[in-house]
Amino acid sequence: MQIINLLNSGSQTKRSDITKEKNPKKARKKGLNRPIRPQFMAFSALFFSPNFALPKMFPPRPLTPKFPLLRCSSTSPAAAAAASFDLRGYWTTLLPQIESQLDAALPVRFPERIFEAMRYSVLAGGGKRAPPIMCIAACELVGGDRSAAFPTACALEMIHAASLVHDDLPCFDAAPLRRGRPSTHARFGVDMAVLAGDALFPLAFSHVVARTPRDLVPPATVLRALAEIARAVGSTGMAAGQFLDLTGAAAAGEADVVAVLEKKFGEMAECSAVCGGILGGAGEEEAEGLRRYGRAVGVLYELVDDILMADAGSNGKMRSNARAVAALGMERAMEMVGELQGKAKRELQRFGDKYGDRVLPLYSFVDYAVERGFVVEAGGEGEVAAASASASATGDGNSDIGVDGNSGPPSGE
Template identity: 60%
Template sequence: MMVSTVVMHSSPHIHMMMNHLPKRQSRPILPLPKIRTFRCSSSSSLSPSTLATQFDLKTYWTALIKEINQKLDEAVPVQYPHQIYEAMRYSVLAKGAKRAPPVMCVAACELFGGNRLAAFPTACALEMVHAASLIHDDLPCMDDDPSRRGQPSNHTVFGVDMAILAGDALFPLGFRHIVSHTPTDLVPETRLLKVIAEIARAVGSTGMAAGQFIDLEGGPNAVDFIQEKKFGEMGECSAVCGGLLGGASDEELQKLRTYGRAVGVLHQVVSDVLEAKMDTQDEDEGKKKKGKSYVGVYGVEKAIEVAEDLKAQAKKALDGLEKYGDKVVPLYSFVDYAADRGFTIDQEV
C-alpha cells in the first residue's frame, strides 16, 4: 500500500503546530502521577477519539519508558567482548530515545486484554532492532549522519567497524530475547513464532532494508516507497506484534497493520515539516536529502496535506475497535501526538 497524497483540508491543529513550534529545552522532571483511566463501554456517548483528548498520554508514555529502560538495561549487560556490548548499549540506552516502538507494542497488547509482562520481551526486542537499524543507517556508506538523538552517532564514537558489529549483534539478540524471556504461560509458542516472523519481515529485504536501498539509489517517484519502508514498517510491526501477543483476530491485525504504518510515516512527515520550518539544515545538507522526504519533493504545504491524510487513515483504521472501551484510547492518542507534538518526552537522568 503506497501512501495516499489526496488533498484534504488541513485541521487547525496542524496549522497551530506549524505556527507555534515546540521549544527544545529541558524541563525539570516531576514525580510521575498515577495514570488516569477512563472507564467506558462500547455504548458510551464519548467516542475514543474524544476520550483521547482527555487521556494523559505523557504520563502513560513516560511511566512505560521507565519500565522499558530498566528491562533494556538488564537485557544488554556488558560482557566479553566488552567493546561490542558498550557500543550496543550506547545506542539502545540512548537518553533521547522516545521508545515509540515498544510503547506502541505494549499498548496494542493491552488493548486485546494481554498482560504487559507478556509484551515487554518483544517490546525490548523492537527497540534493539530499531537501534540496530539506526546504527547502520547513520554509517558513512549509508546516510552518513554524524549525530543521532542529540549525541554523536555510534560509528563516530566507536568506529565504523564496531558500529557494524554492534548492529549485527543487536538484531539476533532481539529474537533471542523474545524466545528466552516471554512467559510461556502468558503467550503460546505459536504466537511467538508469528511475532518473530513479523519482525523478520519488517527489517528484511522487502521491508526496511528495501527502503534503505531505494533511499541510496534514488529514482523518480521513490518518496512513497522510502517513507513507507524506512518509517512505516517499524510502526506497523510494533502495533501488529502487540496485537499478536494480545490475541487479536486476523481482521483486527489488519487494522493494526494499516494503523501502525500510517502513524510511522505521519511521525516522520511531521518531523520533516518541523525541521524545515526551523530551517536547521544548511544548503549542502538540504541538497543531500532532496527527494527523500515529502517536504523535499513537494514542499512544506503539500507535506502538511499528506500529514492530514495519514492522520485520518490512522484513526479510520481503529474503527471497529471501540468495543474494547478505554483500552483503545492510547492508540488514538499516539496519532494526535504524531501530528501535533503537544508535549516532549522527559526522562530521568
C-alpha cells in the first residue's frame, strides 16, 4: 500500500473510489470465490451477423443473465436510447480511415527490419482500435470535428501497440501469441521487438504534432493532449501498473488489485477519452468527467476479460492471466462489474443532458465492455471483419483497451 500511495501522490489524479474494500480471505472461507460459471457467458455463443450459421451446439434462444447487476440500468433518456444505438455501425464506419492513416504513418524505410516490426505490431489483423474509437467519440461528444481527433486517435493506437509489444516480452508476460498470431518478439526476435516498441512511442508524439489540423486545434490544445498522453504512459501511469503487476500487487488485497487495474488498463481508456474531449473543446470539468468515465471503462473491460478467462478455465480451458478474479474471487469480481458500469454511466448523464444523442457512442461502450455482442477487427489490409464474441472467452486475453498479457491458443480474435 505504501508503494501505491507514493504512486498516487505523484499522479495528477487520485485513485478512484470505484470499489469498497472487502477481504477475499473471508470470501474464500464462505465459499464465495469458488468457480462460478455466469450465464452471461452464454451470450458469447451468439453471433452478430444474422447470416452466420450457428453451430448446433449453440441453439438460438433467449438468455437471461444470472447476475442482473451486469445490466446496470439508468433512468436517463440517453441510457435508454443507447440500448438501440448501432455501435458496430459507428465503429466500422471509422475503422477504414483509422487503418488508412496508420498505414500511411508507417512506411517501410531504413532500417527496414524495425519498420517491418512496427507495422506488424500496429497493423497485424485482430486489433479492435478501441482507444482511437473512444477518442473520436469523446471529441464528437463535446461538439468537435472528428478530423481534429484523428491524428491523436491514431497516435493512441501506436502507443497501445507499443505497450503490448513490451508487455509480451519474455521479461514480462512471455506471451508467444497476440490476437492469435505470433507476438512481435516471437516473429522478429526480442531485440527487434524492443526497438519497435521504443520507436512507436516517439512516432506517436510526432504524428500528433505533424498531423493535427492547425485550423481546428490551437497549438496550446495540442500541447495539452501531448501532456495527457505522456502522463498516461509514464512512471505514474501505465509503467506504474506494469511495475505493480510485476511486484505481485495483483495478488494482494482488493485495493491493490484495483490499483493495478486502474494503472495498467484504465490509463489507456482514460487518456483516450480525455484527449478526445480536449481536442473537441471540452472544458476542465468536462475533461475530468471524461477522465473518470474512461478509467472506469478501461478497468471494466479488463475485469470482464478476466471473468471470461476464469470461467473458461473452470471449464477445462486455458485460464490465461485472470489474476484479478483469482485475487478477488468470482463473486466480488462480478459485483465490481456492476459497480463500474454504474459509475461510467453516471459520469455520462451530465453530458447526455447537455449534448443529447452525441453521448450514445460512449454509453454504448459501457454495455459493449460487458456483453461483447460483436467483435470488430481491423485486418492486415485495412478490411473490417465481424467475428464471434466467443473469442473473448476462449482467446488470448486481448482487452485492447490497456496493456494486457496473453498466452492462450490462437482464436478468432
